[in-house]
Amino acid sequence: MKLTSTSVLRIALVSTLVAAGTGAAVLAATSANAATTLAASAAQTGRYFGTAVAAHKLSDSTYVNILNREFDMVTAENEMKMDATEPNQGQFSYGNADRIVNQARAQGKRVRGHALAWHSQQPPWMQRMEGSGLRQAMLNHVTQVATYYRGKIYAWDVVNEAFADGSSGARRDSNLQRTGNDWIEAAFRAARAADPGAKLCYNDYNTDDWSHAKTQGVYRMVQDFKSRGVPIDCVGLQSHFNSASPVPGNYQTTLQRFADLGVEVQITELDIEGSGQTQAENFRRVTQACLAVARCAGITVWGIRDSDSWRASGTPLLFDSGGNKKAAYNAVLEALNAGGTTPPTTTTTTPGGPTGCTAAASVNSWNGGFVATVKVTAGSSAISGWRVTLTLPPGTTVVGAWNAERSGDSGTVDWTNVGHNGSVAAGQSTEFGFQGSGTAEGITPSCATG
Numbered sequence: 293m294k295l296t297s298t299s300v301l302r303i304a305l306v307s308t309l310v311a312a313g314t315g316a317a318v319l320a321a322t323s324a325n326a327a328t329t330l331a332a333s334a335a336q337t338g339r340y341f342g343t344a345v346a347a348h349k350l351s352d353s354t355y356v357n358i359l360n361r362e363f364d365m366v367t368a369e370n371e372m373k374m375d376a377t378e379p380n381q382g383q384f385s386y387g388n389a390d391r392i393v394n395q396a397r398a399q400g401k402r403v404r405g406h407a408l409a410w411h412s413q414q415p416p417w418m419q420r421m422e423g424s425g426l427r428q429a430m431l432n433h434v435t436q437v438a439t440y441y442r443g444k445i446y447a448w449d450v451v452n453e454a455f456a457d458g459s460s461g462a463r464r465d466s467n468l469q470r471t472g473n474d475w476i477e478a479a480f481r482a483a484r485a486a487d488p489g490a491k492l493c494y495n496d497y498n499t500d501d502w503s504h505a506k507t508q509g510v511y512r513m514v515q516d517f518k519s520r521g522v523p524i525d526c527v528g529l530q531s532h533f534n535s536a537s538p539v540p541g542n543y544q545t546t547l548q549r550f551a552d553l554g555v556e557v558q559i560t561e562l563d564i565e566g567s568g569q570t571q572a573e574n575f576r577r578v579t580q581a582c583l584a585v586a587r588c589a590g591i592t593v594w595g596i597r598d599s600d601s602w603r604a605s606g607t608p609l610l611f612d613s614g615g616n617k618k619a620a621y622n623a624v625l626e627a628l629n630a631g632g633t634t635p636p637t638t639t640t641t642t643p644g645g646p647t648g649c650t651a652a653a654s655v656n657s658w659n660g661g662f663v664a665t666v667k668v669t670a671g672s673s674a675i676s677g678w679r680v681t682l683t684l685p686p687g688t689t690v691v692g693a694w695n696a697e698r699s700g701d702s703g704t705v706d707w708t709n710v711g712h713n714g715s716v717a718a719g720q721s722t723e724f725g726f727q728g729s730g731t732a733e734g735i736t737p738s739c740a741t742g
């Protein structure tokens with residue numbers, strides 16, 4: 293938080309009053325510094341706070357007023373799914389999705405794209421397909437939709453709900469799975485080629501408990517993708533909770549374990565059935581868990597008012613049906629204003645000058661290893677190719693990389709673009725990454741065009 297002179301005076305006053313034992317004055321001074329909306333409070337920690345939006349509700353003034361005031365990330369509930377965007381093979385329809393995207397962007401909000409490939413909510417023509425024909429139709433859908441919204445989406449749920457419930461930890465038996473076990477990887481590669489600036493997420497439900505087989509199955513897939521350079525940037529936990537499926541005690545552990553793989557963690561569809569202080573404390577726990585994990589990028593609740601929810605009878609959201617703030621809202625706001633960990637920091641150099649390119653590295657480290665993500669940004673002119681140079685500390689070795697070619701595995705390593713990410717428009721960015729053994733302490737990338 294930036295300190296103004298008024299803030300400094302207030303802090304000094306609080307310190308004096310604490311010494312004098314005046315607790316009530318401390319509370320008043322602290323609350324005077326607190327942000328008063330979910331988005332503003334989350335932003336203070338470098339995170340977002342979003343909601344799911346239905347296009348047909350954008351004519352509801354109460355709904356839109358809450359949306360505009362409280363949230364800074366938007367997910368379309370159904371309007372970007374496969375049946376909505378490609379109702380007939382090869383014929384794409386974006387009208388309702390555009391309403392949501394345009395409304396969000398006009399208000400300065402970012403958008404999560406949900407979802408490019410899913411076994412459910414497929415259009416009838418796709419449900420009747422199988423084999424190589426289905427594989428190609430799925431990849432064409434991913435490519436066409438991601439290309440249409442290129443540059444407008446913060447993160448895509450590239451693949452949704454591909455793992456089975458139960459004790460197997462295996463993939464779900466679906467028509468897409470039967471096209472080949474590499475279909476998820478193929479979808480992610482197609483999405484990266486179509487929209488290289490967007491974060492690419494895998495999204496699923498019942499993956500909140502670290503001990504569950506389904507959670508472990510998804511973890512192993514993400515771990516494998518990162519080790520082989522498959523482009524995956526984030527994991528979405530839907531986090532639908534009720535009395536039969538409560539917030540697990542190891543929820544923060546789950547977030548942290550995925551984050552340790554070098555991916556963002558996003559809570560993507562949060563709702564918690566209940567009421568009163570019990571519901572409020574459950575929302576608080578989830579919020580605090582996200583705040584405790586540096587790579588937890590933000591929280592999206594699945595709807596605005598209880599009456600907007602797919603589980604309306606369970607009153608699972610932060611606003612009641614009349615649009616009034618609930619105890620759960622207050623608990624989330626308090627947790628956000630209490631603060632949390634800071635997302636990974638970035639180091640930037642600008643050797644290419646204003647018309648060249650810049651490189652910035654963010655690192656997620658653990659004992660004996662790390663994942664580095666390098667962002668390449670064009671200057672005032674478009675670039676048609678780039679080279680990033682960085683020097684690794686002695687004893688550090690690259691064990692896997694994605695979205696770039698490299699000259700070696702240790703010492704000074706040159707990274708150059710691959711086919712799909714060499715052309716970068718003026719002021720725009722692309723990313724590559726690598727996993728290493730050892731330490732990344734002090735690495736500083738430099739960028740040149742060519």
